[in-house]
Amino acid sequence: MATRSIAIDVGATTVRVAEVEMRGGSDPRDGSTLTAYAERPIPVGVVRDGAIEEPGTFASVVKEAVNAAKVSAKKATIAVGHPSVVVREVDVPAQSIDKVRESLAFHVQDSLPMSIDDALLDFYPTQDLEGQGGPMLRGLLVASPRELVRGVIAAMEGTGVGLSHVDHSAFALWRSGCRGELMNANVALVDVGAASTKVVISQQGRPRLVRVLPQGGLDATKAISSAFKGTSVDAEALKRQIGMNTNVSPEQRPVADAVAHVMGPLVDSIRNTLVYFASSNPGAGAERIVLTGGGAYLSGFGQALSSATRLPVMIGDPFAGAAIGKKVDAASVTGREAELATVVGLAMGGAS
Structure with a gap:
């Protein structure tokens, strides 16, 4: 069954909105379709050093981009990629992913450059392995300053678009780029x-x-x-x-x-x-x-x-093995496909 999701990529100078439809298969990214797309420039000073400084103006720009894209869903995935977000490889005892996330603070509290109380933690599993004490799970720890994520969520409240989840832009880049x-x-x-x-x-x-x-x-x-x-x-x-x-x-x-x-x-x-x-x-x-x-x-x-x-x-090319839908002005993205790698990967994550 085909699934669609919306993503909003907030850069320093541009907001990009994409809707991607993915179908089933061993890799749903193959055969996916960009069904809607629009972008709008961000006025100088609205986003500074990765933080949203003027939420009202930001919300207006996002609204304009979403309306221009004419997307069908009401919730979107948005990304954080600020240099203050820590992403590092860690090994933790093998257990269900829910329990891994529950115990992350205990395993990494002494290795973060921020207080554990000020951080939001997540874990992206990549490999099972055998450790000295038994089965282990290797993956990428993501630790984001709590206030950074709160700022993004608060700014999105004025856009009229709900949040399905917050992702890291690096994983979006990996999804759209590491294929085939x-x-x-x-x-x-x-x-x-x-x-x-x-x-x-x-x-x-x-x-x-x-x-x-x-x-x-x-x-x-x-x-x-x-x-x-x-x-x-x-x-x-x-x-x-x-x-x-x-x-x-x-x-x-x-x-x-x-x-x-x-x-x-x-x-x-x-x-x-x-x-x-x-x-x-x-x-x-x-x-x-x-x-x-x-x-x-x-x-x-x-x-x-x-x-x-x-x-x-x-x-x-995030569109390798994918298609551009009839609603999208193909001329507006042809020749600059690489600029859309993050927003397309975000949408692919939301649809998976």
């Missing part, structure tokens, strides 16, 4: 958003590591604007056309240098994350990188990342 042949590979999913970058390392179809880096494509836009201070330029267009390319004309050199100056450290941070995981997990290092988010289209970024990591880089 990638389920049998060691792959790094890298989503470069406006204000932050998510890195998810998946080993043989299981998410093993999540990092949220506080850098994104907006840094490049600001750097170009700063380099041409006092001159009217389309920094966003220049970022995509010239970006980090090394083979440019003298007239384009100021743009390439400005972008490389701010995006080079992000490339280094991504490489260091992959090196750390590979050194901690011999034989499980990433074999390729799947690049998504608006930063996937920053000219030269993929090449720079490939050169720094010595890994092949491909642009992710």
